[in-house]
Amino acid sequence: MAPGDQLGESAAQLDAERFVGRAAPLATVSAALTGDAPARIIHVHGPGGVGKSALLRAVGRRAAGLGRPIIRVDGRLVAATPEALATAVAPAEVDGAVLLVDEADELAPLRFELRDLLVRSLPSSAVVVLAGRKPPGREWFDDGLDQISTEVLLRPMDPEESRELLARYGTAEPVDLDAVIAWAQGFPLALTLAATLEGERSDRAIGRLGSMPAADGLSDLLLARLGGREIADVDPDVLDVACVAPAVDARLLAAVLPGRPTRAGLAQLRALSVAEQLGSRTTLHRLVRSALRDRLRSTDPDRHRTIVLRVAAHLRQRALAGEPLLVLDLADLIEAPEIRLGFDASTTHYADFARPDDLDAVAESTGAGGTEWFARYRRWCEDRPRHAIAVRRATGELAALSLIYLADDAPAWADECIEAGPVLRHIREAGQSTAAVLMHDLVIVENPEDLAAAAEVIRVGNNAITTVVQARPRYFYVTAPGRRDDDGTEPLGYQEVVELRRRDDERELQTIASDFGPEGTAGQLYAMVLAEQQAEPLSATSDSTGSAVLAAVRSFHDDQALAASPLAPPTGSVDERAAAVRQQVAAALADAFTPSEPDQLLRRAIERTYLDPDGGHGRAQRELHMSRSSFYRHLQKARQQLADSSPPPLT
Numbered sequence: 001m002a003p004g005d006q007l008g009e010s011a012a013q014l015d016a017e018r019f020v021g022r023a024a025p026l027a028t029v030s031a032a033l034t035g036d037a038p039a040r041i042i043h044v045h046g047p048g049g050v051g052k053s054a055l056l057r058a059v060g061r062r063a064a065g066l067g068r069p070i071i072r073v074d075g076r077l078v079a080a081t082p083e084a085l086a087t088a089v090a091p092a093e094v095d096g097a098v099l100l101v102d103e104a105d106e107l108a109p110l111r112f113e114l115r116d117l118l119v120r121s122l123p124s125s126a127v128v129v130l131a132g133r134k135p136p137g138r139e140w141f142d143d144g145l146d147q148i149s150t151e152v153l154l155r156p157m158d159p160e161e162s163r164e165l166l167a168r169y170g171t172a173e174p175v176d177l178d179a180v181i182a183w184a185q186g187f188p189l190a191l192t193l194a195a196t197l198e199g200e201r202s203d204r205a206i207g208r209l210g211s212m213p214a215a216d217g218l219s220d221l222l223l224a225r226l227g228g229r230e231i232a233d234v235d236p237d238v239l240d241v242a243c244v245a246p247a248v249d250a251r252l253l254a255a256v257l258p259g260r261p262t263r264a265g266l267a268q269l270r271a272l273s274v275a276e277q278l279g280s281r282t283t284l285h286r287l288v289r290s291a292l293r294d295r296l297r298s299t300d301p302d303r304h305r306t307i308v309l310r311v312a313a314h315l316r317q318r319a320l321a322g323e324p325l326l327v328l329d330l331a332d333l334i335e336a337p338e339i340r341l342g343f344d345a346s347t348t349h350y351a352d353f354a355r356p357d358d359l360d361a362v363a364e365s366t367g368a369g370g371t372e373w374f375a376r377y378r379r380w381c382e383d384r385p386r387h388a389i390a391v392r393r394a395t396g397e398l399a400a401l402s403l404i405y406l407a408d409d410a411p412a413w414a415d416e417c418i419e420a421g422p423v424l425r426h427i428r429e430a431g432q433s434t435a436a437v438l439m440h441d442l443v444i445v446e447n448p449e450d451l452a453a454a455a456e457v458i459r460v461g462n463n464a465i466t467t468v469v470q471a472r473p474r475y476f477y478v479t480a481p482g483r484r485d486d487d488g489t490e491p492l493g494y495q496e497v498v499e500l501r502r503r504d505d506e507r508e509l510q511t512i513a514s515d516f517g518p519e520g521t522a523g524q525l526y527a528m529v530l531a532e533q534q535a536e537p538l539s540a541t542s543d544s545t546g547s548a549v550l551a552a553v554r555s556f557h558d559d560q561a562l563a564a565s566p567l568a569p570p571t572g573s574v575d576e577r578a579a580a581v582r583q584q585v586a587a588a589l590a591d592a593f594t595p596s597e598p599d600q601l602l603r604r605a606i607e608r609t610y611l612d613p614d615g616g617h618g619r620a621q622r623e624l625h626m627s628r629s630s631f632y633r634h635l636q637k638a639r640q641q642l643a644d645s646s647p648p649p650l651t
Contacts, residue, residue: 003216023159039150043136046154052131063098104132156186169195211418213550235265236618243292246329247281259557300632312529319522351464354388361398402442440479546643592645602638
């Protein structure tokens with residue numbers, strides 16, 4: 001057999017040809033391999049599907065080019081004993097060895113044993129690269145190990161790298177390639193799945209992905225690759241909530257699934273390899289969450305809508321009660337792309353405060369280094385650095401800089417600034433000083449031709465406003481030399497304050513403002529969720545008995561919601577009003593379904609899903625022996641029949 005004829009060598013060659021980007025992580029490893037940096041133990045971490053294994057293979061190729069011996073260990077294949085670990089690491093006990101450990105999370109129970117083994121057994125010329133989903137623990141930096149240990153957070157690819165990866169798979173340039181890149185969110189796994197979907201030619205597969213429904217196979221394939229069968233073992237009701245809510249905890253599950261036992265389901269969710277802990281809350285891997293939500297939306301849009309509304313109501317309540325950062329979770333429920341807020345951290349940018357060299361970048365970008373307005377800008381950044389919010393690319397370079405602060409936190413000299421002074425006086429005259437935020441002098445250094453990057457800069461900056469201004473401001477004032485058509489302010493109700501038009505010797509300034517109401521951004525975003533879902537607040541009066549009955553069915557175990565139903569009597573305790581509504585639901589079920597077997601099967605679906613204390617969608621689906629899609633079609637038919645058989649509109 002000639003060299004290069006083996007399947008493994010052919011696969012390795014293709015893998016090398018299709019590897020894209022990762023310049024910074026490879027530079028860190030290369031410096032260790034050549035001895036140009038002291039690091040000898042490198043921890044690569046990041047979410048599933050982000051390309052950690054591919055990076056390890058690239059490191060292996062680079063090490064092989066330097067003539068170093070390479071030892072590969074898969075943490076999944078090492079028995080959880082010190083002896084097995086020592087056996088796996090032993091081949092690296094040679095001069096210049098490069099030990100590549102994939103799936104390092106699987107070795108967590110032996111992490112101290114692994115650390116001591118590497119320190120004790122490997123020569124000083126060795127380099128170790130460990131790849132896993134979780135960042136390294138403190139034990140890797142204690143006792144002087146911080147001198148030779150470093151970590152690398154592997155982020156998803158940027159749009160340019162994503163496009164290059166698809167091109168290396170032979171993908172053409174269909175019109176909607178940008179939509180596919182946006183769907184993949186920079187995750188190499190999603191990009192390669194899209195490029196090779198069902199064995200089709202890449203260009204044909206990619207060409208139809210932009211509008212592909214979740215049921216067409218891609219989401220299921222992605223879920224299988226990222227989540228495997230473990231997702232199937234999670235309580236389906238809990239999983240449905242987790243794919244809608246950006247992060248879940250026991251309080252949220254209790255509010256969205258009233259009367260349902262959710263403790264076991266939450267434990268199952270936390271145990272998933274595609275879940276991450278955010279303090280006391282749990283979030284799913286962004287691609288898994290997106291795929292599950294697409295599937296829920298396509299198979300049962302009514303249930304999806306109900307969960308969105310319940311999650312929104314709960315988040316609004318908590319945001320107003322002292323958890324203001326939950327407005328980001330609330331914003332994440334809005335599906336309109338022009339609303340540039342959201343829970344998910346950016347894969348390409350992050351927020352920060354201004355640094356001294358940022359002003360040089362702004363001066364170079366604007367060409368205004370010698371102007372009076374830039375002198376005022378410099379004073380703000382130097383005297384009030386916490387008012388200067390920067391957005392940076394993942395590599396640290398400045399992408400945008402803006403001034404953001406509460407009106408009652410403005411310095412005394414702000415009245416002298418034409419950007420701030422007129423607005424501050426307007427705010428004081430209106431009696432808004434304790435509830436107003438000012439923003440001005442936004443400078444986007446990002447390439448203006450890269451619209452996707454500019455949009456992400458605005459989204460990250462908006463998130464930063466919410467994080468920095470943790471009070472509940474009602475009034476927002478934004479001042480700029482001109483208004484961008486794509487700045488995302490119109491959907492949030494911003495209007496120009498005409499009397500604040502002004503000009504200095506260099507710029508004509510406009511100020512736009514929005515009154516977010518007594519509930520601030522939480523109330524504004526909640527209203528937008530309701531409008532997008534074409535809904536009134538869950539307790540609002542409905543003029544349709546059918547819709548009121550369906551709402552009562554969905555809230556069957558929530559006394560407060562039932563007591564607020566238009567079906568409830570006007571007087572009595574909460575318990576009494578809720579009991580009266582439950583009686584009406586029972587009567588409506590008896591009227592809607594005949595004794596025939598098909599009708600009773602429909603009725604059973606509603607009762608087992610919504611009414612039985614130990615029920616739920618997953619249990620009902622299993623007991624009715626239906627596939628997920630068949631069950632949701634059956635349940636939708638049952639709900640429609642119940643609504644159609646209800647009496648005329650309420651008066």
